[in-house]
Amino acid sequence: MTDSIIVQKFGGTSVGSIDRIRAVAEQVIKTKEHGHSVVVVVSAMSGETNRLQVLANQVDTLPSSRELDVLLSAGEQVSMSLLAMTLQKLGHDAVSLTGWQAGIQTDEKHAQARIIGINTDAINQQLQLGKIVIVAGFQGITEQGNISTLGRGGSDTTAVTLAGYLGAKECQIYTDVDGVYSCDPRVVTAARKLDTIGFQDMIDMAKYGAKVLHLPCVEFAEQHNLPIRVLSSFSPLQGTLVKAQESSGGVVGVALRRNLMQITSNNETIDKLVAQCNEQELEVFRVLSKDQSGVVVSQVDLAKLMQVIHEEAVHIDDVCSVSLIGRSNLSSIQALEALLAEDDIEIVSHSLCERHTMMLLAPEYLDKAANIIHDVYVDQNELLSVSKRRVS
Numbered sequence: 244m245t246d247s248i249i250v251q252k253f254g255g256t257s258v259g260s261i262d263r264i265r266a267v268a269e270q271v272i273k274t275k276e277h278g279h280s281v282v283v284v285v286s287a288m289s290g291e292t293n294r295l296q297v298l299a300n301q302v303d304t305l306p307s308s309r310e311l312d313v314l315l316s317a318g319e320q321v322s323m324s325l326l327a328m329t330l331q332k333l334g335h336d337a338v339s340l341t342g343w344q345a346g347i348q349t350d351e352k353h354a355q356a357r358i359i360g361i362n363t364d365a366i367n368q369q370l371q372l373g374k375i376v377i378v379a380g381f382q383g384i385t386e387q388g389n390i391s392t393l394g395r396g397g398s399d400t401t402a403v404t405l406a407g408y409l410g411a412k413e414c415q416i417y418t419d420v421d422g423v424y425s426c427d428p429r430v431v432t433a434a435r436k437l438d439t440i441g442f443q444d445m446i447d448m449a450k451y452g453a454k455v456l457h458l459p460c461v462e463f464a465e466q467h468n469l470p471i472r473v474l475s476s477f478s479p480l481q482g483t484l485v486k487a488q489e490s491s492g493g494v495v496g497v498a499l500r501r502n503l504m505q506i507t508s509n510n511e512t513i514d515k516l517v518a519q520c521n522e523q524e525l526e527v528f529r530v531l532s533k534d535q536s537g538v539v540v541s542q543v544d545l546a547k548l549m550q551v552i553h554e555e556a557v558h559i560d561d562v563c564s565v566s567l568i569g570r571s572n573l574s575s576i577q578a579l580e581a582l583l584a585e586d587d588i589e590i591v592s593h594s595l596c597e598r599h600t601m602m603l604l605a606p607e608y609l610d611k612a613a614n615i616i617h618d619v620y621v622d623q624n625e626l627l628s629v630s631k632r633r634v635s
């Protein structure tokens with residue numbers, strides 16, 4: 244074993260076919276041949292976790308959370324073994340480990356479990372034998388011995404947390420874009436790739452929808468000052484380094500979230516709903532809408548809340564959010580409302596704080612609104628600061 248461990252995580256698209264798994268194997272071998280010990284974390288093949296979720300919902304809209312985790316964790320077990328077989332076929336010693344075999348201990352909260360510790364003995368033993376170790380992302384084991392999952396997108400958190408516990412030299416997250424952008428590049432083609440981004444800015448981007456990194460992995464990285472490199476598994480470009488650095492002080496980017504539900508009602512009902520969300524540890528945002536109190540929850544969580552909501556008392560709408568991330572004295576909600584109104588887009592509600600402005604819209608307007616806001620608040624802001632820098 245060498246003394247430098249590199250953790251590499253490959254997402255669903257990166258292991259989406261046997262050809263893609265072979266490309267991943269070649270990338271892993273290259274790293275090993277540079278003299279590193281390599282621990283690989285894999286997601287399920289693209290589409291697989293969704294497929295399993297649909298099967299579960301054909302049985303029950305709210306299946307047992309323990310059994311759902313048993314089911315959803317199966318996807319990663321397929322990709323980890325296929326990658327191990329591919330590496331072996333290419334002449335390299337490799338072994339795959341499930342979350343529990345890899346010593347990943349979580350709390351008891353199925354579907355949103357937090358890693359509370361990792362016993363790295365099994366991984367270290369395999370590394371000492373010179374093997375490439377492949378670990379199933381997104382899963383662990385609870386203290387009571389049940390399989391748990393870390394929330395959608397959770398393989399990033401497996402990788403970053405493992406890198407911390409193993410004392411790895413670097414944690415590389417390989418995905419289907421070549422880094423973190425100022426907005427989802429699939430929606431805003433003018434979005435710019437960031438060479439670096441500070442932990443706090445990345446936490447804000449992830450929290451409000453930039454799913455390129457799973458929020459808990461960035462929180463862990465910040466707490467342990469562990470840089471994360473986000474790279475494309477399709478092209479060997481430099482990517483983005485997420486690291487300790489001062490916040491830019493201005494607008495960082497625009498984050499987008501789909502599949503949200505806005506619930507509006509009187510203050511008393513909304514207070515009860517918020518209490519219910521807190522009790523069930525569901526994510527909830529309070530929003531200001533024109534004449535009523537409102538909260539926004541994810542579509543997935545709505546089914547859990549419907550057990551306690553009296554439908555007659557509330558109004559429920561499909562919404563999505565566009566959030567301007569970072570400090571900006573430009574981002575007054577009136578200015579944003581006027582800007583979007585030029586294109587007949589209505590902001591149905593919003594939430595403001597020092598570090599973000601979140602706007603809720605009807606889903607069909609998301610892409611257009613994202614492009615307009617990015618153009619005015621990111622692109623033109625950047626042009627302004629570049630010309631200011633030139634003048635000074």
Ligand code: ADP
Binds near residue numbers: 423452
């Ligand atoms: P993986 O399966 O590799 O984990 P994800 O689908 O979870 O990949 O995350 C990558 C996707 O995140 C990209 O394809 C992109 O559409 C989306 N994304 C959203 N916001 C951003 C952003 N600010 N920068 C880069 N990608 C983003």
Ligand code: ASP
Binds near residue numbers: 287396
């Ligand atoms: N397979 C899980 C998901 O699709 C975890 C992950 O990909 O990170 O959410």
Ligand code: MG
Binds near residue numbers: 396
């Ligand atoms: Mg992901």
